Amino acid sequence: MSKEEEIANVATTQLDNNLAKAKPVKMGWSSKQVTEITKCLNALLANYSVHYQKLRSFHWNVKGSDFFDLHEKFELQYTEALMHIDAIAERIRIFGEAPLSSLKQYLHASEIKETSTELNSDLMVREMLSDYTILIKYMEEVVSICSHHTDSGTESMVKGYINKIEKHHWMFSAFLAR
Ligand SMILES: [Fe+2]
Numbered sequence: 001m002s003k004e005e006e007i008a009n010v011a012t013t014q015l016d017n018n019l020a021k022a023k024p025v026k027m028g029w030s031s032k033q034v035t036e037i038t039k040c041l042n043a044l045l046a047n048y049s050v051h052y053q054k055l056r057s058f059h060w061n062v063k064g065s066d067f068f069d070l071h072e073k074f075e076l077q078y079t080e081a082l083m084h085i086d087a088i089a090e091r092i093r094i095f096g097e098a099p100l101s102s103l104k105q106y107l108h109a110s111e112i113k114e115t116s117t118e119l120n121s122d123l124m125v126r127e128m129l130s131d132y133t134i135l136i137k138y139m140e141e142v143v144s145i146c147s148h149h150t151d152s153g154t155e156s157m158v159k160g161y162i163n164k165i166e167k168h169h170w171m172f173s174a175f176l177a178r
Contacts (some may be wrong), residue, residue, distance in 0.1 A: 015101055026143065027094075027095070029095070029149060030149070033149045033151075034095045034096070034097065035097075035123075036145055036153060037095060037145060037146060037149060037151055038092045038095050038097040040138070040141050040142045040145050041088055041091060041092050041099075041142060041154065042092060042097075042099060042100050042109065043097055043109060043138055043141070044088055044135070044138040044139060044141075044142055044158075045085060045088045045089055045092070045100055045106075046100050046105065046106045046108075046109035046110040047109075047110045047111055047131075047135055047138050048081060048084060048085050048088065048135060049100075049103075049106040049110070050106055050107065050110040050112045050113070050114065051079040051081060051112050051131045051135060051163075052078055052082060052085060053114070054112070054114060054115060054127065054128075054131065055074050055077050055081060055128070056074075056078050057115075057117055058070070058074045058119075058124045058127075058128070059071055059074035059075050059078065060081065060117075061117045061118075061119075062074065062121055062124060063120075063121070064120065064121050065111035066121040067121075070121055070124065070125070074124075077128070077168065081085075084161050087157060088157075088158075089101070091154055091157065094153075104157045111129050111134050111138075112135070114136050115127055122176060123153060123173060125172050125176055126176065128172060129169060129172055129173060129176075130166050132168060132169045132172075133169075135164055135165060136162055136166070136169075139158050139161055139162050139165075140162070141160070142154065142158045143155050143158055143159055146158070
């Protein structure tokens with residue numbers, strides 16, 4: 001096959017000339033929509049990251065008769081939090097934006113605050129329940145913005161997190177009700 005024939009045989013594409021040359025091909029959201037979506041994801045990411053470090057601290061510092069129960073439960077919680085945090089940060093990258101990534105940025109942007117390491121076990125659990133309430137508020141904000149912009153990928157991801165956290169909230173509330 002001659003060079004000319006080879007070129008003539010190139011498959012046609014659904015892209016117009018501009019799109020075919022653009023690199024990368026963008027998803028269908030305007031830059032204003034991308035800013036709104038990634039801004040609320042970054043706010044959630046910052047809160048989740050502070051919450052994650054609190055769970056690690058609780059895992060290390062819990063004392064008393066609940067030690068074996070809570071030491072293990074806090075580990076399960078922070079392991080799940082870590083997976084959610086990673087998916088949220090990568091979702092922001094999918095939109096071509098930068099996830100917040102320094103501890104300084106997280107502490108500055110987070111409504112969830114750090115605590116003393118000297119809390120008794122009930123207070124640790126209460127603190128965790130209060131964090132859940134804050135996290136769910138930020139998640140609902142993400143769901144509301146993403147549904148408004150027809151971003152069902154982010155919406156369904158975060159709805160799954162809400163489901164899980166509401167269940168944790170019930171279980172840890174039951175733990176406190178002894
Ligand atoms: Fe450990």
